[in-house]
Amino acid sequence: MVLKKSFLSVLAAVLVIIAGCGAGTNTTGAPSGENGNGGSGSEAAVFSTSEEQLAAWNEFTEGLKGKWQGKTLNIVSVSDPWVESMTGLIKQFEDLTGASVNVSQFGYDAAYSREILTGSEQSSADDLFVYDVPWVGALSQYLLPLNDRLQQSAVVVDYDDFFGVMQKASTWEDNLLGMPFAPYFVMLAYNTQHFETAKIDGPPATLDEYVGDIKAISENNDLPGVYGGVLNNQSGTAVGQAYFEYIYNAGGKPFESMYPGSEDPYADMTPLFSSPESLKVVKMFKDLLPYEPEGALNMSWNERASTFASGRAAMMQPWVTDIAPLSDPEKSTVTESYATAPAPTSEGVKQSAPVGGYSMGINRFSAQQDLAWDFLVWFTSPQMSYRFADTGGFPNRYSVLNDETLAGKYVYYTTEREIVDTAEAFFRPQIPESFEIIDTLGTHIGEYLAGTVGLEEAMAAADQEIGAMLKKAGYTVND
Incomplete structure (x- = not known):
């Protein structure tokens, strides 16, 4: 089916x-x-x-x-x-x-x-x-x-x-x-004062620049107590969703027929969580952990937003629902010192806004x-x-x-x-199994981030478990 x-x-x-x-x-x-x-x-x-x-x-x-x-x-x-x-x-x-x-x-x-x-x-x-x-x-x-x-x-x-x-x-x-x-659309929010102090000229346009800026700000002696970024790393739904927020702009795709511009995104649901692009995204999550606040492994939506709103992080890549409150002085200390930009992409990859x-x-x-x-x-x-x-x-x-x-x-x-018409409705799959897909993927990524399994092992396990689930449900999944 x-x-x-x-x-x-x-x-x-x-x-x-x-x-x-x-x-x-x-x-x-x-x-x-x-x-x-x-x-x-x-x-x-x-x-x-x-x-x-x-x-x-x-x-x-x-x-x-x-x-x-x-x-x-x-x-x-x-x-x-x-x-x-x-x-x-x-x-x-x-x-x-x-x-x-x-x-x-x-x-x-x-x-x-x-x-x-x-x-x-x-x-x-x-x-x-x-x-x-x-x-x-x-x-x-x-x-x-x-x-x-x-x-x-x-x-x-x-x-x-x-x-x-x-x-x-x-x-x-x-x-x-x-x-x-x-x-909701995902976009980059960044602290303009922290960027100015770190002498970084504008927001990162590429994922390589994004990683470099996070590390540079975290290591800057003029910004004590400030971390370069804060991500959703919590095991399960939070980090599973984070994967989907990055994979398309990294030039990858989660399933064989699910990519920007696909006419039939559910035609071939063979998982690609072990692809080079997927491995690079998930490895980036782990590589950035030392440059995020204490407790980064338990960060999810609310903690990410409050960390940025307090000025303790220079960047986050949230849904717009967490950006609007940044202008409210009762909820934010960065009302006059934040700006937004499209989410960074891999070099040469066309923007596809997560929605x-x-x-x-x-x-x-x-x-x-x-x-x-x-x-x-x-x-x-x-x-x-x-x-x-x-x-x-x-x-x-x-x-x-x-x-x-x-x-x-x-x-x-x-x-x-700038980004509203670059988005795809199937950014995360809309099929009945979607919730289980995201949570299962996030559980395997969480095990890797916690250090209990290696990267390739975690993502191969995600491929196998999610592929078996979808095959049982009647989708096309190639071995």
């Missing part, structure tokens, strides 16, 4: 409808209060949208007034930093509709497990699932296809405005399964699918997407990313504009 994911072919007719919605613009499409019926906020965002979309938005929000009085909507979500922004905006939906909205937050692994359990039990306890890009295959049987609903709400949703890669990432076997409200992040889809067993859809349309609209980005979230639409007011507030927008 070969699973094939075809992107958006069934949605073509919908996008034709949406494409016609751009004639004429209006800068009063603000999501707050009387300027757009988006809620009770008093400040008016200056935001450009088509007159047709604005009219549809006003009609939609007018129809929401008191519509769901006494109802309760339940959302399962990861506990990432943007949730604070989402929950702040949810109050407006509650005031507008009369509904109550509960957001149950879980750690990354626990959120996945909760959604799989809810779906497998055909439970209606949760109405909306927030899911990461690689979970879509595993959750596809539990998520409600949204194609027909999108067609009916095409003008107000303006789906074509979402990043192209996230449109693909939210679709499985021609079914749109969620609205891509929280896309992930979250869509929100409706539990197909929910008894409140209409309420859930109203929330999805409202929260992921151009109007509320602007507010989400402006209150601690990040851009999920081209219109938001290209807004100069927000770009002046968040320094990473310029970098994201």
